[in-house]
Amino acid sequence: MISKRYFAGVAIAAAVAVSLTACAGSNSGTAGSTSSVNxxxxxxxxxxxxxxxxxxxxxxxxxxxxxxxxxxxxxxxxxxxxxxxxxxxxxxxxxxxxxxxxxxxxxxxxxxxxxxxxxxxxxxxxxxxxxxxxxxxxxxxxxxxxxxxxxxxxxxxxxxxxxxTGLMSVGYDSSVIKTAPKKIDDLLGSAYKGKVSIKGDPTQANEAASAVYMAALQSGGSAEDIQQGIDFFGKLKGAGNFQAVTPTQATVASGETPVVIQWSYNNLAWGKAGGASGNANFTTVVFPGTALGSxxxxxxxxxxxxxxxxxxxxxxxxxxxxxxxxxxxxxxxxxxxxxxxxxxxxxxxxxxVGAAPKDFAQLTADQATKAATLLTSKWAAAIG
Structure with a gap:
């Protein structure tokens, strides 16, 4: 059970493969007028x-x-x-x-x-x-x-x-990536050429920003200073491995985005648990060491x-x-x-699903604000 709000720099064991129920669709429509009742x-x-x-x-x-x-x-x-x-x-x-x-x-x-x-x-x-x-x-x-x-x-x-909350994780198509990644630097290898994506622009989207935070923690940085995460993605882009495509369940199922860094519950839902909409080969890994939650x-x-x-x-x-x-x-x-x-x-x-992790790193509000400011000033240059 998670007993504290923030755990910066705490190590936990690596992670999980769990079964999920498939999700039903949602309705959409045009909003109506607000009633005056109460x-x-x-x-x-x-x-x-x-x-x-x-x-x-x-x-x-x-x-x-x-x-x-x-x-x-x-x-x-x-x-x-x-x-x-x-x-x-x-x-x-x-x-x-x-x-x-x-x-x-x-x-x-x-x-x-x-x-x-x-x-x-x-x-x-x-x-x-x-x-x-x-x-x-x-x-x-x-x-x-x-x-x-x-x-x-x-x-x-x-x-x-x-x-x-979930944990920041790597989802990968095991029919494309034959050897499971075991650490963040594995994603810099030639097997990942043009294959690694995140959920949008980290200066705008929390999930994408969290991928950078996780890279920082895995690369020896800290919740207080996420520069090493930005540096990692600069290396990923330099190696030709970073793919500037925002992944979706459909792009994972089609094989367009075979490696995705995102929350564990999303990677899991895009695999076998997604049924006909998922990719049966999509596997979820949380790296050993400092895990990131939010x-x-x-x-x-x-x-x-x-x-x-x-x-x-x-x-x-x-x-x-x-x-x-x-x-x-x-x-x-x-x-x-x-x-x-x-x-x-x-x-x-x-x-x-398994018991919730007892400890994981989560940025405090102040740390998240500081990290967002750094991302705004450094991200474009790093992956430009």
């Missing part, structure tokens, strides 16, 4: 109690009839099933899923550009560095299961709360066009049902310890 109350509610309790919150959300989510691919941390489950439980609410392959920066850009419009995102699933730079965009709200979220996994006022954050848009539905979504996210769905994807949920203590965890899933 709209003002819902917009400022810091708990369900403020709108009269859960039944009243559901009623207000049903009246709104819409929920706008953003950057939630169906294969990412079981979001396909999570979205489908919400719509099944609350059939009067349609989820509009925008820009599923976007970044944390895209979430912020959409919130700012669409402020006051019915299409603006209601909720965020966002990386720490981007969140900390945009705290004015989020509204405080404490879910019913607030006590199940560890104190250092949440803002004291309820502006944000951790939802899940919790993503849930938060509500302060200008959410559907404020009641936004708050109901957060109640759904922190229910044991959804926390177990995160777990089934290989993403360790924020309330795992409480669910184990309360005997609400799916023990078969936990046995299949």
């Amino acid at each position: 709209a003002k109350t819902a917009k400022t509610a810091t708990s369900a109690k403020d709108v009269g309790g859960m039944d009243a919150l559901v009623k207000a959300a049903n009246a709104e009839g819409q929920l706008n989510v953003i950057t939630l691919p169906p294969s990412w941390a079981n979001y396909g099933k999570i979205i489908a489950g919400f719509e099944k439980k609350y059939p009067k609410i349609t989820i509009n899923s925008a820009n599923p392959d976007g970044s944390s920066a895209d979430e912020v850009a959409a919130a700012k550009a669409q402020k006051g419009q019915t299409t603006a995102p209601d909720v965020f699933d966002i990386g720490t560095a981007v969140l900390q730079q945009n705290l004015d965009l989020v509204a405080p709200y404490k879910v019913a299961n607030w006590a199940d979220i560890p104190t250092d996994f949440k803002d004291a006022d309820g502006k944000w709360y951790y939802d899940y 919790y993503y954050n849930q938060a509500i848009n302060v200008d959410a066009p559907h404020p009641a539905a936004a708050r109901l979504w957060e109640e759904w996210i922190y229910s044991p049902e959804v926390q177990n769905l995160y777990l089934a994807s290989g993403a360790y949920p924020a309330t795992l310890t409480a669910m184990q203590d309360n005997k609400k965890v799916d023990t078969k899933v936990l046995e299949s």
